[in-house]
Amino acid sequence: MSHSPIGRRTILAGLAAAPLAAALASAAEPAQAQVSTQAHIVIVGGGTGGISMSNRLARGLRGARITLIDATERHDYKPGFPMVGGGVWSVDRVLMEPTSHHLPRDINWVKDYVAEFDPTANTVVTRGGQRIRYDFLVVATGVQMNWGAIQGMDVAALGQNGLTSVYAGAQASADTWKLMDTLRRTGGRLVTSVPQTPIRCGGAPVIMAYLFDDQARSAGTRDRVHMHYYTALGTLLGQPDFNRDIQRRFGERDIGFSFRQRLTGIDIGARRATFTAVAEGGGARPAAAGAPAAAAGAPAAPAGAPAAPAGAQTTVDYDFIHVVPPMSANDSVRNSDLAWKEGPFAGGGWLEVNRETLQHRRFPNVFGIGDINGTPRGKSAATIKGSAPIVAHNLIRVIQNQLPDQQFNGYSSCPLVTRVGSAQLLEIDYDGNLIPSIPFVDPLADSFFAWVMKDRLLKPAYVALLRGRI
């Protein structure tokens, strides 16, 4: 009997594959040799951006001392919260390993929060009173939820009396579905509120509205669920093509909507919400033409009717309300010299960074990553995916006394779930231009592929993002 050893052809095939493997491994960004430095880099915030930066800097620097400051020992997969709240995922799918699982070895982790930034003295001060001096600073503090801006709001009451929000965490998202599941069996009035401030994941409130509608239709009770979407903004989404598309879909699916209505008060026991009309340059914007007639107690302006005068208050009875809280920068940033002092980002106290390099405009040894940045768009995990390699690269250049030379275009993305089994793939830049990254994908078209991305592929990608590999 003759044998068949591994032949030369097999060996040659393996050798041919090796360069391809190497090319793929370096495909994420240009290969950068480790830079030797004794610098002390402090990263404030242990969320998506902070963890990703810690891994990238640990790999890109030799000899540096890296300190991460955050008291939170585990952060969950927030992009999955709407899937839990919409009844698609069980809550365990958004739970993550402890933060320590994702951090590089040899990182100094200070389990506290920063109370004060003193960039002039290159120092941060923790709530526990520890003063930590740095050579370079990465601010990754994310957004602060300002629940207190809604009079009568009580976060502890979420999950009861029809009060819900997927922005309050994994359990609150699970409670959102529990209440929605009840509502779709009993019928009732469902209200969504969106604030005037920038929010994390701008598409999430629309996704919730779509999923609430779809789940009620699946149960055959949609005719008994009256839906109305109140936004303090003048659009349903900032990107114009998607804004038009969402208005069309809301019209087709009998989801009423009103612009320039800000949730300013809530009576949880009575299930009553108070909305205040918001001015836009001296006049409120009328409800969009074609908006369906509102159910009793939900006073959407019919098409063509004059908008409510700014400051006018309207009370709305509901059986179920999904609240999106106003958001801003964390108070420690807002009250510091790092925040924008004037311009459109000053009100929220957002970090004053150059929108291309993400370097602070006045303190060159400071960079920002993620939701904290005062930039035109992009409070999403996808923005961090697009910007983290650029921030790491630019920071390492500054460490070497060089100028930043990579620029970020403001990439942001959201698989906008339109119903269970389908999503649109929204990808935009700072200027709101659609910039699809995958050929043959029409961003406005319903897509099974985009749905599978959201349902199965993005969480593993998120973990790879935390590890700094993509």
Place this chain on the structure above:
Amino acid sequence: MLYNIWMGINIVYEMLLPLLWLVVLLALAWGLTLVLALKRAPKTQWRRSLPITALFGLVAAALTFVFVPILTHAGFSDLYKFIDWMFLIGTALAIGVVVMVATWPGLTWLKKA
């Protein structure tokens, strides 16, 4: 494009990581069947086991094609565009090829000369 491929590799890696023990076990089993087949099976036996290997791959691809929509709470009515069908067919083909590579040594070894 290369970046998207790199991201895809990372996604597959992270999906398999929780099942690392199973992946290692299957890799060892595959390695063992490969060694046994290389030692005992002549070239003609490898060729003769190709049809049955292809059948295994085809069945795996067909099952993938049917079950991926179901496992993602979707249905064939949710596949509208070229990219949707290409994604599903591509995934099914990839699984089919993996199954073929995984089973070829074992089926070769089992096939009588």
